[in-house]
Amino acid sequence: NAGVMQNPRHLVRRRGQEARLRCSPMKGHSHVYWYRQLPEEGLKFMVYLQKENIIDESGMPKERFSAEFPKEGPSILRIQQVVRGDSAAYFCASSPRQGDGYTFGSGTRLTVV
Amino acid sequence: GIQVEQSPPDLILQEGANSTLRCNFSDSVNNLQWFHQNPWGQLINLFYIPSGTKQNGRLSATTVATERYSLLYISSSQTTDSGVYFCGSGGGTSYGKLTFGQGTILTVHP
Numbered sequence: 001n002a003g004v005m006q007n008p009r010h011l012v013r014r015r016g017q018e019a020r021l022r023c024s025p026m027k028g029h030s031h032v033y034w035y036r037q038l039p040e041e042g043l044k045f046m047v048y049l050q051k052e053n054i055i056d057e058s059g060m061p062k063e064r065f066s067a068e069f070p071k072e073g074p075s076i077l078r079i080q081q082v083v084r085g086d087s088a089a090y091f092c093a094s095s096p097r098q099g100d101g102y103t104f105g106s107g108t109r110l111t112v113v
Numbered sequence: 114g115i116q117v118e119q120s121p122p123d124l125i126l127q128e129g130a131n132s133t134l135r136c137n138f139s140d141s142v143n144n145l146q147w148f149h150q151n152p153w154g155q156l157i158n159l160f161y162i163p164s165g166t167k168q169n170g171r172l173s174a175t176t177v178a179t180e181r182y183s184l185l186y187i188s189s190s191q192t193t194d195s196g197v198y199f200c201g202s203g204g205g206t207s208y209g210k211l212t213f214g215q216g217t218i219l220t221v222h223p
Binding site for chain 1: 143144146148154155156157158161199201203207208209210211212213214215216
């Protein structure tokens with residue numbers, strides 16, 4: 001049971017480039033959640049997805065950010081035209097059903113230079 | 114949305130001491146979880162505890178949903194307990210989504 005796999009672990013992008021962050025949930029988990037953590041801060045909810053559906057995207061910035069969880073393959077968090085303020089750790093979690101306990105991945109640390 | 118407050122913000126202990134961390138939430142919840150973020154940044158789920166009491170080794174947690182708080186107890190603390198402890202709560206129709214508190218930074222000295 002490999003747990004929640006996130007890749008890459010570290011990602012460096014220049015301002016204006018695109019960042020793609022991947023998350024493969026635990027086997028048997030169909031609910032995926034993305035959170036952002038700024039340095040020295042707590043975790044902020046971004047988006048909650050179930051296979052092929054966005055359940056709650058109330059935490060997603062209105063522009064440049066999108067997320068998907070296709071029928072096959074990992075969930076993808078996409079950030080277009082990155083800016084310095086996007087530098088953060090992005091964590092993905094999964095659960096078997098809504099409201100169940102989370103398992104977090106190790107996170108992707110995005111640095112925008 | 115739900116507001117979550119954790120206290121204390123910082124806690125410094127000598128190895129072997131006991132501690133209690135508190136999480137207050139502003140609305141009724143049906144999802145309450147405690148996590149430990151270790152110094153390497155990994156987030157480990159400690160408890161899924163929307164109500165009642167659970168114990169796991171030196172750690173235990175109690176949630177009193179009607180009074181909107183949860184407590185995490187750490188007994189006989191060890192240096193490996195150092196890190197940040199987060200409480201996350203969820204309710205309403207999208208209760209899979211958690212709102213997190215700002216965390217309690219715990220430092221355990223040998």
